[in-house]
Amino acid sequence: MRExxxxxxxxxxxxxxxxxRRIRLAEVAAPRLTAEERHARDQVWTTxxxxxxxxxxxxxxxxxxxxxxxxxxxxxxxxxxxxRHYALRRVPSATAPTASLxxxxxxTTDDGRLLVGRMSPSTAAPGRxxxxxxSVEPPPDGDRLDLAALRRNAVRELAEETGVTTTPxxxxxxxxxxxxxxxxxxxxxxxxxxxxxxxxxxxALAPPERELVELAFVRSPADLPGLPGPHxxxxxPVVHRFARERAGWRP
Numbered sequence: 001m002r003e004x005x006x007x008x009x010x011x012x013x014x015x016x017x018x019x020x021r022r023i024r025l026a027e028v029a030a031p032r033l034t035a036e037e038r039h040a041r042d043q044v045w046t047t048x049x050x051x052x053x054x055x056x057x058x059x060x061x062x063x064x065x066x067x068x069x070x071x072x073x074x075x076x077x078x079x080x081x082x083x084r085h086y087a088l089r090r091v092p093s094a095t096a097p098t099a100s101l102x103x104x105x106x107x108t109t110d111d112g113r114l115l116v117g118r119m120s121p122s123t124a125a126p127g128r129x130x131x132x133x134x135s136v137e138p139p140p141d142g143d144r145l146d147l148a149a150l151r152r153n154a155v156r157e158l159a160e161e162t163g164v165t166t167t168p169x170x171x172x173x174x175x176x177x178x179x180x181x182x183x184x185x186x187x188x189x190x191x192x193x194x195x196x197x198x199x200x201x202x203x204a205l206a207p208p209e210r211e212l213v214e215l216a217f218v219r220s221p222a223d224l225p226g227l228p229g230p231h232x233x234x235x236x237p238v239v240h241r242f243a244r245e246r247a248g249w250r251p
Contacts, residue, residue, distance in 0.1 A: 015179030015234040017241050021072040023173070023186065025145045028064050030079040031096040037088065044087040054122035057084045061136040061145065063099040063184045074176055076101065076184060078145065080138045083124075089181060099182035103154040104133030106174060106238070107164060108192040112246055113219045114239060115198060117161060117212030118229065129224075130232035131187070132161040132212070147173065154188045161212050163201035166190055175241070177234040185234055219243065 033041070049055055062085060065077040078101055088094040107115040119128045134157045139145050151168035159165050171188035178184055195217060202215055216227055220243040221236055 013180070013233070014237050015177040015185070017234070017237045018074075018176045018178060019072060020074050020173065020176045023074050023076065023147050023150070023176075025076045025078055025147075027145065028077045028079050030081055031062070031064070031085075033088075033096050037091065037094050037096055040091040040094065041084060041087045044090045045084040048087060052122065052124075052126075055083070055124060057082050059083075059138050060085075061101045061138050062097070063101045063182065064097060066178075066182075066184060074184075083135070097182070099184065101136045102133055102183070102185045103136055103150050103157060104131040104185055104187050104234075105154050105158045105171065105190050106131060106187055106242065107158065107162065107190045107198065109195045109198065109217055110192045111195075112192075113195070113217040114242060115162065116216050116218055116227065116235065118214040118216075118227070120211055120213045123211055125230070125232075127229040128232055129216070129227045129229060129235060131235070131238075132158045132164075133185070134161075134211075150186050151188065154186075158190065161210070162198065162215070163203075163205045164190070164193065164198065175238070177238065179233045187234075187238065 045057070059080055060083050061078045062081040063076060064079050067075045069075060086098055086100060088096055089098050109115070114131070116129050116131060119125045119130065121127070133154065136150065136153050139149055148168060151171050154171055155166055155168050170191055174187045174189040176184060176186055199215065202212070218224060218239055221240050224231065224236060224239060
């Protein structure tokens with residue numbers, strides 16, 4: 001008798017896309033881990049490094065808590081953690097929070113499409129399609145993490161991943177996503193550029209430095225099935241909302 005195939009696990013839920021006009025950030029103490037959690041985290045991290053030695057255990061900003069004191073205003077409590085902290089997501093017994101804080105850039109073309117990129121095999125999300133962006137890095141001790149700092153993070157990520165240079169003042173706060181593990185993503189809208197110019201700047205990046213290995217341009221959710229492989233959880237709802245806004249809908 002042929003054994004029944006194992007059921008396919010359901011895909012992770014899509015992220016929420018939330019309108020926001022103001023963001024306030026406040027630093028809090030890093031999560032306190034038990035000795036067992038630290039040991040389990042480090043074991044998982046070692047296994048991850050064996051599979052992908054290019055992973056970098058640098059400092060990142062974790063999202064400790066969020067609140068909405070009034071419509072359109074988001075308050076984020078954040079803490080400094082090493083990137084390996086997120087290995088706790090693979091530890092079933094862990095209770096420490098593992099929400100991350102990231103920035104992404106909606107880089108548009110002059111005909112209204114969105115640039116998306118496929119992550120390289122050396123990244124933490126190999127093969128995943130997403131917008132240019134990444135984890136927020138904490139500021140030096142004594143400096144503030146605020147909306148201006150998030151814009152600077154986003155400008156750096158856009159340049160590193162696509163070769164496109166812009167200034168923080170040119171990035172418009174567009175929305176916030178809330179996804180798996182309670183992670184928060186801050187999305188900025190960049191000035192439009194022609195597709196040939198975007199491809200030229202991307203091609204000019206030295207291949208060893210690229211976190212993205214391929215670009216694509218999408219206009220609506222109907223274009224997403226043509227991108228083979230995993231997609232960031234925010235990608236379908238963000239593309240859907242962007243397309244509706246371009247069609248004249250406002251939240």
